[in-house]
Amino acid sequence: MASLSLKHNSLFPALLLFFFFSVPLTCLCQAANSSATSSTINIKTTSSPSSNETSLKGVRGCGNGLHPIYRYLCDRRAAWGIILETLASAGFLFSMGLLLGLLFWYIWLCASSKRQRSSIGGTVACTSLFLFATAGVFALTFSFIIRLTDQTCPTRIFLFSVLFSLAFSCLLARCLALLGFAAARGWGEPAVALGLFTVQVIISTQWLILVLVRDKRPCEYSQAEFAMLQIYVLCILMISFILSMHFLHRSCSTYSYSYTGPANVQGRVQASVVFLTLLLSVCIWVVWITMLTRGNPEKGRRPQWDDPVLSIALVANGWVLLMGHGLSQVSFLCRGEGKSKDAPLSFAGWTSPSADITGLESQKEGRENGSFENDSENRRGRRADPTLRSPYESGFSMTVSNKACEG
Secondary structure, eight states: OOHHHHHHHHHHHHHHHHHHHHHHHHHHHHHHHHHHHOOOOOSSSSSSOOOOOOOOSSTTEEEOOOOOOGGGGSSSSHHHHHHHHHHHHHHHHHHHHHHHHHOOOHHHHHHHSOOOHHHHHHHHHHHHHHHHHHHHHHHHHHHHOOOOOHHHHHHHHHHHHHHHHHHHHHHHHHHHHHHHHHHGGGTHHHHHHHHHHHHHHHHHHHHHHIIIIIIOOOOOOOOHHHHHHHHHHHHHHHHHHHHHHHHHHHHHHOOOOOHHHHHHHHHHHHHHHHHHHHHHEEEEEEHHHHHIIIIIHHHHHHTTHHHHHHHHHHHHHHHHHIIIIIHHHHHHOOOOOOHHSSSSSOOHHHTTTTTTTTTTTSSGGGGGGGGOOHHHHHTSSSSOOOOOTTTTTTTTOOHEEEEHHHH
16 A cells, blocks of 8 residues: 555656646647638638738637737637636746745845844845746746747747746755855855856857847747757756755755754755755656657647647746745745744754753852862861862862871
8 A cells, every 4th residue: 555655646746747738738739620620710820920910800809909929818719828828927926926025024134133144145145036037937938828929039049048047056056055065155055046047148148149140040940959958957957956866865864963853854844845846847847848849740739839838838847946946945034034033042052962951051150069169168067968079179188287297
């Protein structure tokens, strides 16, 4: 029974991804079949409409004066567009709400606290960059729901790789910070993320300059070329996944002798969440690259399914990033600051192994401490019981020796 439950748990993410991809594509297939038999729609089923088609006619849910490139934003028969734009809009609003809430919370924290919060400033900055990239991923979905034009092509080419590189760079920097790398501590965490992100900006800008400016060609790309432009993003994703796996293994297998049990539990939870987020992201990227380069041509669904596949990948990965790392990281920050306010820092366990034992944490002073008892009080009869003496105190009494010499 245990093995069966483990198999079902391992198959659940794969079944969820398959369902998420198959439902909109099924709606698209039905829409394509119905539009092929309909004679009232004056539009072609190609990725770029011709120049003489300036309005839609007879499309349910769309106005008669709407441009054909915006058809899938409102066509009720092509339900994938309406579903994806709803999910993308909700994800964008949720991401921006979390981003603004995090920034206002940090500003209020710095204003209300007397000491400078430099310890979490870098983490807040990196999390803000991650939420900004996630919101951009959701917003980019609309450029793939809208048909490919000379205006949407540069947006797709540039922003797809740039936004994902920023999100995965923040995850990579977070993994390095959790593993204890000195370069990713404090404000080094957002610096590492921005450094990795800048490389992809240069790559995408160079492609646009070579194609549009030097060669003066229209912005066109093949499916294989679009996938090749994501090689650097894939490298960041795979390195982040390997580091998260290493951090999860170390946090689960390493035993700590310190008195920080809740901190260790929170570290394990954070390692598990980061690993799960990157694992689902890897699965999504493998699926959309396979569908774009091999699946759609073999099924004869190119180019009808190219834009829906990329749109589904954007929405699915955006929600995985938002719920897996964005929301959890904000909750970890707020919860950690709340605990640090309630319980001040104590370094007793670092300086003495018996600091947490009851009755030994308070030091005795003055006459309470038998180590500093002098002999005059014993001779006066104030202390008849044997007392603890200092290990450095000599048992040889000078008064006794003087009397012996006089006698």
